[in-house]
Amino acid sequence: MRAVVYEAFQERPAVTAVPDPSPRPDAVVIRVGASGVCRSDWHGWMGHDPDIRLPHVPGHELAGEVVAVGRDVSRWRAGDRVTLPFVCGCGACRECAAGEQQVCDHQFQPGFTHWGSFAEYVAIHAADGNLVRVPAAMDFVTAASLGCRFATSFRALVHQAELRSGEWIAVHGCGGVGLSAILIARALGASVVAVDIDEAKLRMAAALGASVALNARDIPDLVRAVKDHTGGGAHVSIDALGHPTTCFNSVQCLRKRGRHVQVGLLLAGERHPPIPMDAVIAGELRILGSHGMQAHAYPEMLRMIESGALEPGRLVGRRVTLDESVDALVSMGEFAGVGVTVVDRFG
Ligand SMILES: [Zn+2]
Ligand SMILES: [Zn+2]
Numbered sequence: 001m002r003a004v005v006y007e008a009f010q011e012r013p014a015v016t017a018v019p020d021p022s023p024r025p026d027a028v029v030i031r032v033g034a035s036g037v038c039r040s041d042w043h044g045w046m047g048h049d050p051d052i053r054l055p056h057v058p059g060h061e062l063a064g065e066v067v068a069v070g071r072d073v074s075r076w077r078a079g080d081r082v083t084l085p086f087v088c089g090c091g092a093c094r095e096c097a098a099g100e101q102q103v104c105d106h107q108f109q110p111g112f113t114h115w116g117s118f119a120e121y122v123a124i125h126a127a128d129g130n131l132v133r134v135p136a137a138m139d140f141v142t143a144a145s146l147g148c149r150f151a152t153s154f155r156a157l158v159h160q161a162e163l164r165s166g167e168w169i170a171v172h173g174c175g176g177v178g179l180s181a182i183l184i185a186r187a188l189g190a191s192v193v194a195v196d197i198d199e200a201k202l203r204m205a206a207a208l209g210a211s212v213a214l215n216a217r218d219i220p221d222l223v224r225a226v227k228d229h230t231g232g233g234a235h236v237s238i239d240a241l242g243h244p245t246t247c248f249n250s251v252q253c254l255r256k257r258g259r260h261v262q263v264g265l266l267l268a269g270e271r272h273p274p275i276p277m278d279a280v281i282a283g284e285l286r287i288l289g290s291h292g293m294q295a296h297a298y299p300e301m302l303r304m305i306e307s308g309a310l311e312p313g314r315l316v317g318r319r320v321t322l323d324e325s326v327d328a329l330v331s332m333g334e335f336a337g338v339g340v341t342v343v344d345r346f347g
Contacts, residue, residue, distance in 0.1 A: 001017070001018060001019075001020045001021075001119055001120035001121050002015055002016070002017060002119065002120055002322060002346065002347070003015070003016060003017075003018050003057045003115070003118060003119035003120070004016075004057060004058060004059070004118035004119065004322060004325055004326055004329070005018060005055050005056070005057055006045060006054070006055060006056055006058075007054060007055045008054065009045065009046060009047030009054075010045065010046055010047060012326065012330060013045070013058075013326050013329065013330075014326070015322055015323050015326065018057070018119075020120075020121055021115070021121055021122065021123035022068065022123070023068050023069060023070040023073075023123055023127075024070055024123070024125065025070040025071050025072040025073075026070055026072050026073060026091070026125055026126050026127060026128070027070045027073070027123050027124055027125045027126075027127055028066050028068065028069050028070065028073055028076055028082075028123070028124055028127040028131070029066070029067055029068040029121050029122070029123050029124075030062070030064040030065065030066055030067065030082065030117075030121065030122050030123075030124060031064050031065050031067045031120065031121055032059075032062050032063075032064040032117045032119060032120060032121065032122055032346060033062075033063050033064035033065060033081075033140030033141075033143075033144070033344070034062065034063050034064070034139075034140040034141045034143070034144035034145075034342050034343065034344045035059045035061060035062045035116075035117040035118055035144055035325075035342065035343045036061030036062075036144050036145055036147065036148065036149075036176075036340050036341070036342050036343075037061075037320075037325060037328045037329055037332065037340075037341040037342070037343065038060065038061055038148055038149065038176065038332070038340075039175065039176075039332050039333075040060065040086075040111075040112075040148065040265065041058040041059065041060070041111060041116075041118075041329055041332065042329060042330070042332035042333050043265065043267055044056070044058055044111065044112060045058060045329060045330070046333070048267040048268050049112055049267070051109065051112045051113045052112060056115065057111070057115035057116050057117075057118055057119050058111045058116050058118050058329065059110065059111045059116030059117035059118035059119065059122070059343075060086040060109060060110050060111035060112065060116050060117065060147065060148060061086060061117070061144050061145065061146075061147040061148045061149075062083065062084070062110065062116075062117035062122060062144050062147060063081070063082065063083035063134055063140040063141075063143035063144040063147070064081075064082070064083075064117075064122075064140060065079065065080070065081055065082075066078055066079065066080040066082055066131075067121070069127075070127070073127050073128055074128060075127075075128045075131070076127055076128070076131055080131075080133065081133065081134040081136075081140075081143075082131040082132060082133060082134060083131075083132050083134050083143040083144065083146060083147055084110075084124060084130050084131050084132060084147060084295060085101075085102065085130070085132075085147060085148075085151055085292045085293055085294065085295055085298075086109060086110070086111075086147050086148040086151075086152075086292055087101065087102050087103075087104070087107050087109055087291060087292035088101065088104075088107065088108040088109065088110070088124065088125065088126060088129075088130040088295075089101025089102075089104035089107070089108070089126060089129055089130060089294070090104050090105070090106040090107070090108065090125075090126055091126040091128070091129045091130075092106070092126075093105040093106055096129065099294060099296060100294065101129065101130070101294045101295065101296075102155070102291050102292040102293060102294050103291060108124070108125045108126060108130070110122055110124060118322065118325055118329075118343065119322075119346070120346045120347070129295065129296075130295050131295065132295050132298045132302075135302055135305075135306055137306070138302075138305070138306075140344070141313075141316055141319065141342050141344050142305075142312055142313045142316070144342055145312050145313070145315060145316055145340050145342060146298075146301070146305075146312055148176075148292070149175075149176035149177045149180050149340070150176075150180040150184075150301075150312050150315070151292065151293040151298070151301065152177060152180075152263055152290060152291070152292055152293060153177050153180035153181040153184055153238075153240070153263065154180070154184055154293060154301045155290050155292070155293035155297065156181070156238060156261040156263050156288075156290035157169070157181060157184050157185060157188065157236070157238070157261070158184070158188070158300075159290075159293075159297070160259075160261050160288045160289075160290045161236040161238070161259045161261045161288060162259075163185060163188055163190050163235070163236045164188070164189075164190070164235075165188060165189030165190065166189060166190070166191075167190045167191070167235035167236060168190065168191050168192075168193065168230040168231070168234045168235050168236075169181070169185045169190050169191070169192055169193070169234055169235065169236040169237065169238065170192075170193045170195065170226050170230070170234040170236075170237040170238070170250065170253050170254075171185070171192055171193070171194050171195065171205070171210070171237075171238055171240055172195045172237065172238065172239050172240060172241060172246040172247075172249055172250045173195070173196060173239065173240040173241025173242075173243075173246055173264060174194055174195075174196040174198070174201040174202060174204065174205045174240070175201070175240065175241065176315065176339075176340050177238075177240035177241075177263050177264060178194070178196070178201075178205070178238070178240035178241070179201075179204060179205065179208060179315050179339065180312070180315060181238050181240055181263075182194060182205055182208045182209055182210050183208055183209070183310060183311065183312070183314065183315070184310065185209075186208070186209035187304060187309045187310050190235075190236070191211050191230075192205075192209060192210040192211055192212075193210065193211065193212045193213075193214065193226050193229050193230060193234065194206070194210035194212065194213045194214065195213075195214045195216055195222065195226070195246075195249070196213075196215065196216065197215060197216050197217045199215065200338050201338055202214075202215060204338050204339065208314065211229075212229045214226070214229075216249075222249055222253070223249055223252045223253045226249075226253035227253060227255075230253075230255070232255050233253060233254050233255025233256070233258060234253055234254055234255065234258060235254075235255060235258055235259070236254075236258065236259045236260075236261070237250040237251070237253055237254050237258065237259075237260050237261070238250060238260075238261045238262075238263055239260070239261075239262050239263065239264050240263055240264050241264040242262075242263075242264025242265040242266050242267070242270075243264065243266070243270065243273075244266070244270055244273035244274060246264065247262060247264075247266065247273045247275070248273065248274055248275065248276060250262075251275055251276055251279060251280065251285060251287065252276050252279055254279075254283065254285050255283070256283040256284060256285075257283065257284050257285070257286075258283065258285055258286070259285070259286045259288060260285060260286070260287050260288065261288045261289070261290050262287070262288070262289050262290070263290050275287070315339050315340050316339060316340050316342055317338055317339030317340055317341055318339075318341045318342075319341075319342050319343075319344045319345075320341060320342070320343055320344075320345075321343065321345040321346075322343055322345065322346045322347075324343075325341075325343045328341045328343075
């Protein structure tokens with residue numbers, strides 16, 4: 001099969017012929033129909049992810065068709081149209097038994113712990129517990145766009161922060177996670193303050209329903225501005241980028257008893273950012289993490305999409321070929337482009 005392979009971190013990947021995967025007993029092989037290009041792929045390629053072993057094939061936001069099934073798989077068969085969360089569970093640990101596959105002790109993450117979906121085929125382990133059926137009316141590009149940023153935002157807002165109608169949410173960073181959060185917040189009936197440093201992303205944020213779009217470059221006291229626009233602070237705030245500054249601002253801009261959700265990854269030298277703990281104590285703030293979403297939690301999100309309440313297709317930006325995905329991947333560090341880039345041609 002053709003796959004995007006890198007032999008060394010930060011060295012340009014190449015589209016190369018590699019052996020087709022074959023499924024181990026608990027796995028399936030999927031013919032990839034679409035694969036999103038994500039900043040996490042860029043972090044992996046930069047060498048920020050200790051799970052990655054070289055040579056490596058990136059790609060973790062995928063949808064496609066099952067083409068081969070291991071002998072122990074009971075729920076899936078060839079021809080099924082499927083997608084999956086970017087964090088898959090092992091199916092055997094305490095967390096998986098509790099239904100918390102997103103924090104599994106032995107995670108399977110295509111494109112990180114194993115070869116991913118910048119390829120014609122990908123093998124997915126523990127398939128019975130990790131695959132999600134794609135609704136008949138949904139195309140693979142839309143389904144692939146759910147797997148990481150959209151589903152993570154959904155879990156962050158709906159399950160972790162428990163964002164409610166009538167509340168204010170501040171969204172720090174309007175990349176894939178942030179724009180997803182805006183769509184989901186609007187569908188829940190919340191009002192949004194969007195923050196970024198890129199005018200094109202802020203225009204997109206406003207188009208998706210943000211009431212206020214603030215360019216942090218132009219505003220000397222961003223926390224004050226968010227508090228002014230939200231009548232004293234946001235009920236919920238999300239660091240959708242993953243940076244010490246956005247993390248700090250996200251906590252600091254909350255009203256009393258507000259909830260901060262950290263979704264953007266803090267990697268390399270930024271793993272332990274400063275947090276305004278004085279504000280956390282005085283305001284009884286809650287600090288929450290959110291890491292993917294379990295396959296069994298997808299139906300609630302899929303129902304909102306099928307009903308038209310949520311339109312993830314609005315976040316899809318460019319569609320590229322596997323060959324073009326190399327440029328898309330290596331340029332992710334420059335925050336290039338608005339919306340999600342999806343690989344949809346692999347031959
Ligand atoms: Zn991703
Ligand atoms: Zn597990």
